[in-house]
Amino acid sequence: MAGRDLKVALLGFGTVGSSVARILGDLKPQGLKLTHIYNRNVARKRAEWVPADVVWTEKIDDVLSSDVDIVVELVGGLDPAGDWVWKALGAGKSAVTANKKLIAFHGIELEKLARAKGGFLLYGAAVAGGIPVIPGLQQGLAGDQITRIEGILNGTCNFILSKMEGGAEFADVLKEAQALGYAEANPTEDVDGYDARAKLVILSRLALRVDLEPEEIPCRSITEVAAIDFEYARELNCTIRQISRAEIRPTGEDLSVGAPNSKNNGDVLASVGPMLVPKDSPLAWSRGTENTVLVSGQYGGDVVFSGHGAGGHPTAVAVVSDLINIAHGSRKVELPSRKTPIGGEFLLRHSIRFVVRDKPGIIAEIALALAEQNINIDAIFQKPGYGALNLPFVVTVDPCVASALRRALDRIAKMDCLLEKPFDLQILE
């Protein structure tokens, strides 16, 4: 423990910021003292229950040029929050942040700066909020070689997809999520996968020890998932979830089937998007805004973490835990990571939903287009109760890469019996 209390400044007094102040006030962790709160238009934020000697300010320099020891950045986004963290670390202060985007894009330079100036940079709240995945990886699994991460990292998408299980359509559930405050007015960051992607980059760095370029990771939106996809998912004993995954493929694995363009030399694969998830997978069990992370180690096997990944209080728990770690001088284990390009595509079974005006020969034509890409049909599912004029059915195929399937589907999409663009989902093993 430091001899005197460390002075803590909160940048941002929204849901998470006020939860942090609340927990600091309740638990009174030894060695920490809240001294500053910064927010735009701070007057409307001022709260009675915050200790009277805390300085409220709307001038960031009041904080950055002060003698605070730890800056807690809860504003989010790259600009100006990144600049503030940079300045704080540069001045030898420590920084705690929940900002996944900042850590995904600039975490490595910021860690370097912190080390050089003698401060700490902790970001336990940046991934999976109140679930201790980051300390679990850094302190608890340092002794393993993690080869695979699979996670439900975005609570908004999980809320939407687990609600759609009950039969609702995407647009309706999105509205409900917005009304409940689980989704933004512009939901792109969440539903298109960019929020989860930033978190996947951070987990890949800590678990797989590879630095991925966020933009290189293919993201697929969940907006095209329809209620009917859950009906067919049930036939396959699956549900649908937004899955973020990254994997180091062992060198020498045979990936020839349907994978003409895949490399074969210890590559890193990563993707974010909706997938069919078997109901007996822990990833199928998350409900509402919960997060789940599964890491698979060469020695320790699979470890699952699950809990509340978002919300004021759970995120604040991760922030306060980071503050306590700094107060206790608990240095984290920092293992080196290396810059690595995405080196190929996952080889996975797919399920493809077609909607057609029925006529003879449709399956033959689809099968031919798939066969041209070396893709084998596994099974065909057609639920009763639809007429020939608007007939949905689903085809599952043996493991193939998404780009080969895309080429086949581009050709199939030209068939004039098709009433909608075919929609494919990868199937999690």
Next chain:
Amino acid sequence: MAGRDLKVALLGFGTVGSSVARILGDLKPQGLKLTHIYNRNVARKRAEWVPADVVWTEKIDDVLSSDVDIVVELVGGLDPAGDWVWKALGAGKSAVTANKKLIAFHGIELEKLARAKGGFLLYGAAVAGGIPVIPGLQQGLAGDQITRIEGILNGTCNFILSKMEGGAEFADVLKEAQALGYAEANPTEDVDGYDARAKLVILSRLALRVDLEPEEIPCRSITEVAAIDFEYARELNCTIRQISRAEIRPTGEDLSVGAPNSKNNGDVLASVGPMLVPKDSPLAWSRGTENTVLVSGQYGGDVVFSGHGAGGHPTAVAVVSDLINIAHGSRKVELPSRKTPIGGEFLLRHSIRFVVRDKPGIIAEIALALAEQNINIDAIFQKPGYGALNLPFVVTVDPCVASALRRALDRIAKMDCLLEKPFDLQILE
């Protein structure tokens, strides 16, 4: 990082010890060097693949009086392993141990000694093997107030009970577990709950910050669980698991119903034993030797950890992670805990299995005995296919404490129609 490599000695070269040596050889973590291996009759243990400069010895003093920096104790039990750890810490060395019994009974004094002499004491492998529950609690949930722990902490019991789900009887599955090396020839420590109890004491210290006396925690054996109990469990949409649980009961909770002897002032409750677990609880999902830990925090809500809790490699991952933490100078967060007696009993629904020679008036007599203890019957289940001469049925009762139910069952046990002692199981909420 220390300037030079830290010298590591392994005490014990069984399954876990050889896995630790193997992982150190494979991963070559920076800052660590294996220098000594101690084992009884060490000659039969010597392995070709261990670096040639490692000293093999069967004299413990060769290690304790050497200049090794970290002693890894993998012998288990209180004596002599406890003495060795004590001596190592007393000499200013660090110690890493997987010994739950030692940490449960003497962890606090050993931590004190380590602090006084400047060494580290880490025991991430003592609970839930390769699942980072201990670092998750220490580093990741330090900022929450944990009020409840529920866990599947013993892989042997979980193997037996999850196998019994398929219809097998206890004795047969125990034999299978022994043949597979999952259970000892004398399985008492596992099946009677003492192994899980030691782990629960450690988790209670780290999560609830209370020091419990292991012997004060009521343990109930799983040996009395029969195949038929799983049939009735299914009727209740439950399964059966060995559950270790501890809870800080909020002050002021009204516990009057059926709980004449329970206190009401922020007491700690704890127990280990077989319970009915609802199938939608994460605790029902563990199969085979898996472990699962659920912690519930005042701010962050429920967090679930799950994975391989035992076995050479997973346990070794936790040991090597601890070694890496020491090499990186990563001090753990040590929050104070206070000595606390067990202060009452859980108030829970129960399910009671009776086997009777049927005659009129049995239910009335049972109901009367229960009513005398203020216990209400909730439902009665009787599966078809049994004759009146040997009739099993199950009664579920509203929440009550185990001691009140025990008094009622003691009276009921005297009914001459009873062919077996009534067998009760608590129902997890």
